[in-house]
Amino acid sequence: MEVEVEEVANLLFEDEIPEGWNENDDFPNYIIQLASCGVEKLGKESAHLREERNAILDQTKDLAYTNYKTFIHTAECSKTIYNDFTSVESHLEGLSSCLPNLRKSVESFLATSKNLAQSRHLTSLTLTKHTQLLEILELPQLMDTCVRNGYYEEALEIVAYVRRLEKKHTDIPIIVGIVKEVQAGTRLMLSQLLAQLRSPLALPQCLKVIGLLRRLDVFTEPELRLKFLQARDSWFNGILKSIPREDAYQHIIKVVEASRVHLFDIVTQYRAIFSDDDNRFGLGDPEVNEQAIFHGWILHKVNQFIRLVERDLQRGVGSNLEAVLAQCMFFGQSFSRIGADFRNLLIPLFQLSDPPPPLQKAALTQLEKDIRIANIKFDETLSCFSLMEAQQLSSSATLLPETQDKTRPPLSLMEFAPLAHYMNGLVAAFNTLRQCCPVATLSEAMKLIQQSLGKVISALLELHRLESSGFTAREVASFQRMCCVVANDLFPHINKCLRFLYPLQQIALITGIPVNTLQRQNCGQLSSEELLAPIQHLLPEVEEKVLNFDVRETIIEERGSEIDFTQTAQRDIPSDRLEAPAVIQAKAGDADQTTDVTTREPETPNNETSISETPSSTEAPGEDTEAMYTLGPDNEDEQIISVHDERQSSTEELSVKEESVPSSHNPLVPTDSDTHTIS
Template identity: 30%
Template sequence: MAETTIANGHRLSDLPSLGEILASSPHASATAAPTWSSPDTTSYLDELTSLPLCELESQPTELSSSSAQLTNALTTLCHTSYPTFLSIHATTSTLASSLSSLSSSLDALVSSLPALESSAASFAVDARAIQKDRRKAALVLEHHDKLYDALSLPVLLDSCVRNHSYAEALLLAQHAAGLATRFPADPLVQSVKAECDARVQAMLAQLLRMLSEQAKLPALFRAVGFLRKMAVLDEPELALAFLTGRGVYLDGLFKTLESERKGVQGDAEHEREAYARYLKRYVDLWREGVYDVITQYTSIFLDRAPSTSAAAHPQLHALLTTFTNLHLQTLLALLQEMLPLIPDPSLLTSLLTQLTYCANSFARVGLDFKGLLAPIFVDAVQKGIEREFNEAAEALCNKIRTGTDGKRPASSISGKKPSQYLVAPSSLPSPPLPTAAQLRALSSGPPNVPPPLLVSYPPLAVYLNAVLTALNGLRLLAPVELLSALLRALDTSLAKGLSALLALTREPPWADAPSRPSAEDAKAEEGVVGAAATVYARVLVPFIRRALVEGVYGVSMGKANMPVGKDLKDVLDKWEGAGAEDGVSRDSEIISA
């Protein structure tokens, strides 16, 4: 649409507004000029220009009415709110002075800001260090439970070790090792790890000490299991530690018996029984202890060995073999030392039976040592029987030489006549001699029935009883290979007795007596000695030799080639020679008697 044009060719939009006209009016004051251009005035003038004439004419009246109303309202407001206006006035006055004071204060504040800035910077530096410490403290407080658990590991580990809770102790040790691996540069964690390692070493010592104490298979199996979990020793070393500990325990048991062994030494009356009792208890302890060790070792290391140690099985077997051989040699050495002190074959038989049962039980685990016992017992039997033969011969010789059993000095009985001790008083008038029938019965009668003739000669009867006592004991344990050796020992013992009788014949003790006997009495004494020697050579010697060969070993004297020993043969030859010098045949004397 084309713009509206007016006269002189001007457009309507180019004409000034009512506000501009009023502002440029000469009647308008300079102070009111800005009012005409205000938005409210412009809006009101625009509204007036749009009103019709009638409304324009009524505007002054409306404005006067509104002015009067406003004046009344202001008057009422001033009348009712004058205190407020007074307060506002006072406040305005005070505000003016305060603003000036504030301005001066602001100037002072601005001048002090550099110092404040430097102080704030210094405070920030100090605060950062404090904040760092506080952050550390806060971090410690936040992880207090975890830190407490870590620091409590050594105490808990020590408590577990003391209470034998080894599984829990190993778990705690593994946890400490894991922490040390995760925090290798942390000194606190490494310190905890070191303390835990010390407790683990104490647990290791405690477990190894358990191996040397009294314990059954479950406890030992448990201890070895924990030692395996600790991975401190490999399987052969662990087996060696086990055998060493059990060996220490067995040595402790044997030492308790050693005091009993020392306590019986010097007690001659009960010495044999005491030594036998000691050996029986020792063998019982040895059997139980060593057998338990073998079965425990087999169950722990051989039957249930870990798969990782399969290559070490030969070494494990070698360790067990060494252990058993060592203790077996100890037992055999003790038997070799102690058995000769127990000459009683009945006690030896009991010990041999006990050891045989022991060897049979060990045969089930591959340690049959019955073959090693025979030489030891054979030697013990030989020494014991030979000792008894020698003691009997010495007692007889003392009786023949001094007329006593050797308990009194010879000086107190010097010059004692043989008739006073060689022959029984009832047989003194005519000392009995063996007849031919008695000699024949001696070789054909039972070998275990002593000849009654020996009762007339008490020293010979005592000697016979001592020898028969030894032979009766030998019947319980008579090694076949000892027959020849024992017969030689018996011949030596018999030779000593006959030699003493021959010496009594050559050097009669009554010849040096203060009151020399008459020739008739001297001849009677010689007859007593000769009769005793004859009975000894013709009765006692054959009977005792036959009692050993036939009575103990059941070997016929006629079938067996048992020559007389050299010592006995020499003495018998001397006895025969002494009879020939006297011009008397021993056989003729015996037959005529």
Template identity: 25%
Template sequence: MPEHALPTTQATTSRLADVSPLTDVIASSSKVPVEQLLKPNSQEYLSNLTTYGLQDLLVEPTTLQTQSHHLTSSLTSLTHTSYPTFLSLHRTTNALTASLTSLSSSLEALLNSSLPALEDCAAGWKERTETVLRDRSKARVVLEQHEKIRDLLEIPLLIDTCVRNGYFTEALSLVSHAKALATNASLSNQPPPLLLSSVLSEIHHSIMQMLLSLLTTLYEPNRKLPALYKAVSFLRKMDVFGSSSPFAPAPPHLKASDSDKFSEFLGDNVSSEEQIALAFLVGRESCLKSILEPCKGDVSRMTQHGELDEREKEDLARCLKKYIDLWREGVYDVITQYTTIFLEKTSPAALAYQSSTAKSNGVVTPSESSTAKQEWLRLHALITTYASRALTAHLLPILSPSLSLLSISLLPSLLTQLTYCSTAFARVGLDFRGLLSTLFSRAVAEVIRQDMRKTRDKFVSRFQIPTSPTGRNINGVVKPKWERPSRWLVSTTTDLPPVPVTPATPASTSTFLSQGPPHIPPQILASYPPLAEFTNALLSVLNGLRLLAPTNILPTLSRVLDNEVLAKSGEALFAYIKAYRSDSRLATGTNVDDDGDEQERQEGIVMAFGQIYFAVLVPFMRRALVEGVYGVKLDATFEDGGPTLPTVVMDWEDYYLENDEEDESDSEGSEEE
């Protein structure tokens, strides 16, 4: 028994570690679901059940039934006593379940759709509000810098107002302030703000207006030195013509091959001062043209018609005097203004003084002094070139064609005016008196030549061979109509003129040249009205030449007198005499034949007229020009005048000698008969 008791004791105190077999047994023998048996409470009860003994196990159903009845009654009584609470709890439980279900679905919707959408909206909100925030930040900065921005925006308006009212100093100060702002902005290694760029653009436009206003001042004719000096000073301050300025490009008319020559001539670069000087000269040149243009038009209009009468010549001389005065005043003003503005401060003396002062202070190097001196030389070369151009482009082209159209009496006053003008310009280095000598010499020579030609043409026209016939046919020959020589070749107060008995040989001419003064014509010329008129006309021309007689044109005038006047007049006269004497019968106005004595008398008058012309008038006129006007001793030969006049004189001498021999033979034949 003891052996059997030991296991019993051990069995009563033992607990199954695994109650799964028991669970399976109970599940198979009862209708209790397996899930109910697998609950923790059921497993714990089954585990405790294995510790019971047999007696306890047998009593256990009754105990369980009693506890079941007790619980049932307790529940029944509880139900009867607390049913409202259970109903309320049921309702509350149902409501809580529905609420929990709704909460669960809402939480699920929140987690699955609302929260991702919210997250997406939050991410997009930053992107959408970034621009607005940036604009609001800019607006906040603008509000904080409102005063500075307003001042900046007012700068272009203030500059424009200053430019319009002539306050150029204030305008340049505002420009410097704007440039300083732009410089500060550029130091941050960032592009300048759009507002600053716009302001700088407007300032540039205003500065361009200021530049145009200053340049316009240089083109205004009535501007004097103070206004021009002020304009140039502001152009210097603006530095718009500097090497770094966009307003100073390379000369556009130069080709690529010529740019090297241009740089070699002017150096590495044209300085700002030289460009301002060029702008000054161009502007004043335009003013000078506008002043001279009306008077120049009047002169050109009168000179285009060629030959002028005396009144037109006086009008032309008056216009030339006015033109010379305007040119003198305009050019002299330009030269003096340029010298005052550009050359006085940079003159060699001023540069030497500044250089010595700067060297003593250790400021200026020798290279800088040399550069300043070269710039002064260039500026001086500019005004020298302009002065020469003003002379050759405005004065000489007007005088050259005009002086030769005037009468000789109008030229001395013009020469005196131009001489005083040249003397005044000599103070500024423009002495053109040497040009006046050549200019007026040519003009005087041309005027004397024209006057002599007119006198010659008038004289030659009186000795035209008549071509109209008398209407009578004598021996089959139609005779021309000749006017009696005694009616117009000799004076009516004398019966017959004193006819020389010897021809005008060189010896006799030399003898005549030494007799009488060269400015008083021989009395014998008064017996021949055509010769007297011709002599007086030539002497009138020479008397006008006395007022202005350049010595260098004496050979020219001598050739004109000999070849173009005396020679051609002699040729016409010689041809007339030969044609007259070649006609065997004279045709009078009444068409009645003259007898032999009358014919011989008329031929003698013609021959005497020719002899007086060649033997008296020709030598006297040559003496009147050379000795009477210039006071130079005249040789009896004709070497200075060329071969034309000597040939005509020799032909006349030969003809006269032949005629004299024929007359002598005729007289001897008549005496023998």
């Protein structure tokens, strides 16, 4: 229906419907009425509308004419009312702008009045409670006095009272300030208690200090254990730092003693103060393994001790290696009482461990140093050695008695001063190694000796290359003799030293390989073929037919005294006795000057030294004798022979030193023995 009305309206108004007609409710009704009229009525509708319009206009004019005074009065009243409303509006705007300021002033007055009332009330209350407030205000000063004078019990009571005040009056600023000042005194008390733990402290004092720390309630139980161990560890480290470090041996001995005494005291104090039963019965914190704290600290101290020992051993302890090992082992054994036996960690320190140098351990480090010194001495002596001198010494050496120990270094080494000095250096190195000689060092020790012998062979080759063109026939024979002594005397004797240092029985006990098998495999013996290959062409053919000394050494082990190793008539001497070659010395008239005949030029070509077995019971006080080296036996007396040449006479002195070793003595751990001279 609305669509039809709209269509009819569009037909009546070609351009557009006047604005506002569609909103008039009479407009659709009139359109519907027009649509229902006939043609005649539609034609008369325009005239009818004009008549109605004219009638309405006439009525309006009559009404205006009749009531014009009313209309004028109404207009005047409307104007007056409008002016009054405008004035009221302006006054309301002014009042609205003043109201916020008034509100603020009132609120400020109310707040000021409230504060004044509260201040008056507080002032009255303060005056009433003056005595109690004064006591509270003096709590920080009282706390500081108690702490500084050591009245820790009273200080703890103050701390407990202040904590109760803090819980009740957290909103009072002065209480908050008092709490902060008391907490500062608590920190001072805590630092003093921890400082006591960092000082020498007996067990009762430790118990008292830890009890005070527990009452302070600053640390949890695991934290308290850590603080105790840290404080005692700080005190212990201070003791270690106070030990002089100039002498490595004295330092390590004092470190071992201090560690053994003080660490055991700390462990005793810890176990007396802290109990592990709570964790055992499930009463402690399940998330914290309190036992691991103590075990970790023990492990840390053991590692620290191992590092200190390793550092001092690298600095060198000389011939005191056995004493250091004994002290360290005793320390490790004492720690076994608390379940911390670390002796197995000490073993690598006294031998070579991976990785290789510079982390070499004490035994092989000292051996390498001594062997290097022997090589240096050999090179120095070889540089000023004369093959003609070797011939003279050879002729004089034949005068020595032929009843020589099989274990004594061959006297043929004295024909050549470089070889004699070199053998002396090696035996000195073996004597040092013997004090602490684990079987595990065998492989590395053999490598060091092989390298040293290789340098000796290289030095001989270099001597032959440089001077062989000027050799006389006598010097050629002397050089060949020197090479033969190296091959047939020096090498076998070094193998003997290795056999005494590393007995086959001990190797068999550790490895489980039978002794016969180790003998057949030449275990612990140097191979001559590879080392002698560079000088093989310099050896006479007759010497090449001599049995390999590795084979002869095995035969000697099996047959004992049936074979004469040095090919001379010798008396039976126990096979576990070993000495260095005797070095010929010339005694000058001046007691401060001593020279080796093996390293000096003879006064005349025919000046040969005769050696007789004339022992001397004592030596003149001013005479110097060269220190000889002996590789000590297991259960036999040690002998050291030193042959001296008197520059004023041809009489030689044979000095003998004996050491008495108990039958139960371990050859790898030497003991102090008596030394005297036999006439």
